[in-house]
Amino acid sequence: MIYRARKAETARTRLVLEIGNGSDSVLLPAMELPYLSKFYRLHLNRMELGLRLFEFRFGAQLAWANGVSLTNTALDITIPLPDRIKVPVPFWRISTLRLLLQTRHYVAMQILTATAERAMEIIVLRQFSADATSAQRLYPAISAPSLLASSYEA
Numbered sequence: 001m002i003y004r005a006r007k008a009e010t011a012r013t014r015l016v017l018e019i020g021n022g023s024d025s026v027l028l029p030a031m032e033l034p035y036l037s038k039f040y041r042l043h044l045n046r047m048e049l050g051l052r053l054f055e056f057r058f059g060a061q062l063a064w065a066n067g068v069s070l071t072n073t074a075l076d077i078t079i080p081l082p083d084r085i086k087v088p089v090p091f092w093r094i095s096t097l098r099l100l101l102q103t104r105h106y107v108a109m110q111i112l113t114a115t116a117e118r119a120m121e122i123i124v125l126r127q128f129s130a131d132a133t134s135a136q137r138l139y140p141a142i143s144a145p146s147l148l149a150s151s152y153e154a
Contacts, residue, residue: 016110059088
């Protein structure tokens with residue numbers, strides 16, 4: 001218990017992975033960092049980014065670190081990211097997470113800072129891409145004004 005209280009004081013920055021689709025989302029704590037968020041730089045390669053869900057009997061783990069690297073700018077070192085999120089996904093959220101990963105979804109990284117301001121930054125790892133064809137069907141193109149005027153004159 002004393003260890004938990006001490007660990008809570010030393011972690012000044014937390015990385016939380018958010019996966020959602022606009023109506024439902026799942027938040028998973030990815031990592032705790034000892035320094036403030038301004039001392040870290042996140043490098044993304046969206047082409048390599050992939051999420052895989054490994055299911056077990058009473059829980060699941062999410063593999064997420066492909067295409068993401070973290071650098072401490074003050075010490076100029078690369079911080080190794082865990083391959084999987086260490087905190088297992090609770091069994092009551094597994095079906096929701098599985099459904100989100102099978103459909104269109106977004107992935108965002110929340111960077112929470114434990115200072116007096118309680119600042120939060122959000123980095124989008126994967127965007128929620130809208131279907132362009134459905135937008136075209138909803139909003140058809142408007143004809144040119146000269147064509148509309150000529151049709152009324154006849």
